[in-house]
Amino acid sequence: MPKVLLVDDEERIRDLVKVYLTREGFAVEEHDSGTGVVAMVKDNHYHLVILDLMLPGTDGLTVCKEIRKFSRVPIIMLTAKGDEIDRVLGLEVGADDYIVKPFSPRELVARVKAVLRRTAPEQEPLEKTPGVLTFPNLVINPEFRTVEVSGKEISLTPREFDLLLYMARSPGRAFTRENLLENVWGYDFYGDLRTVDTHINRLRDKLTVEGLRQPIVTVWGVGYKFEVAK
Numbered sequence: 661m662p663k664v665l666l667v668d669d670e671e672r673i674r675d676l677v678k679v680y681l682t683r684e685g686f687a688v689e690e691h692d693s694g695t696g697v698v699a700m701v702k703d704n705h706y707h708l709v710i711l712d713l714m715l716p717g718t719d720g721l722t723v724c725k726e727i728r729k730f731s732r733v734p735i736i737m738l739t740a741k742g743d744e745i746d747r748v749l750g751l752e753v754g755a756d757d758y759i760v761k762p763f764s765p766r767e768l769v770a771r772v773k774a775v776l777r778r779t780a781p782e783q784e785p786l787e788k789t790p791g792v793l794t795f796p797n798l799v800i801n802p803e804f805r806t807v808e809v810s811g812k813e814i815s816l817t818p819r820e821f822d823l824l825l826y827m828a829r830s831p832g833r834a835f836t837r838e839n840l841l842e843n844v845w846g847y848d849f850y851g852d853l854r855t856v857d858t859h860i861n862r863l864r865d866k867l868t869v870e871g872l873r874q875p876i877v878t879v880w881g882v883g884y885k886f887e888v889a890k
Contacts (some may be wrong), residue, residue: 661687661833662685662686662707662708663687663688663689663704663705663706663707664681664686664687664689664709664710665689665691665700665701665706665710666681666688666690666691667690667694667697667709667710667711667712667715667723668692668712668715668738669712669716670712671692673712674690674692676765677710677765677768678690680765680766680768680769683836684836684838684839685833685835685836685839686772692716693716693718694715694716694717694718694719694722695716695717695718696717697709697718697727698718698723698727701727701731702730707733707734707776708733708734708735708736708776709727709734709735709736710735710736710738710768711723711724711735711736711737711738711755712737712738712739713740714739720738720739721749721753724737724753725753725754727754728753728754734775734778735754735756735757736755736757736758736759736768736772736775737755737757737758737759738761738763739758739759739760739761740760740761756775756778757774757775759771793825793828795828795831795888796872796888796889797809797810798867798872798875798888800824800828805821807821807824809872810870810871810872812869814866816863816866819844819859820859820866822844823840823844824863824867824876824886826843827884827885827886830886831885831887832885832886833886834879834882834883834885835883835885836882836883837856837883838853839883840856840883841853841855856883860876860884864876873889875887
């Protein structure tokens, strides 16, 4: 679960951003001033920092500059200022992106994901990642791309397999349709969200085998999760 440090002195902004990021699977830690932020980044492993420009204590530009002396953690600057000079200064001291208030929470989430994509190390394709996943009456083998239910192999399409594997790697985690589209279909896929529902239904049908309780569970108002009996 990606860990984000959110630094803003406006509680309303923090609450709103946290709701949207948490919904997308991020763990969010909050702070309401520039004081102590540098130490927090030194002492913790954050995948990204969202940093307001105008902060009590130490201002955001100074905090960003200090962080860049020892860390390349991605930083997104937030500010009520829209002047070009402020944006340029933020980028010059090491910010990876810059968003002007007021902003859409959905836009911020999209920017967070985009920055993480740009800064993430190259990873192996999903189908080449090793490690057999074993659950009661269910075995998923990424290397050979096989799925066994109650000792019998079932036939899945490549996309169905990738979808099951992605969810099974994080049992109990709720995934939104947008999250599944981005991580299973790829960031450049612009299909309708109903595509996810269609594949989930087909996958459920194939997993409806005697001896296995349905592992693909609907999370109302969110999306889906993978959950198996202990």
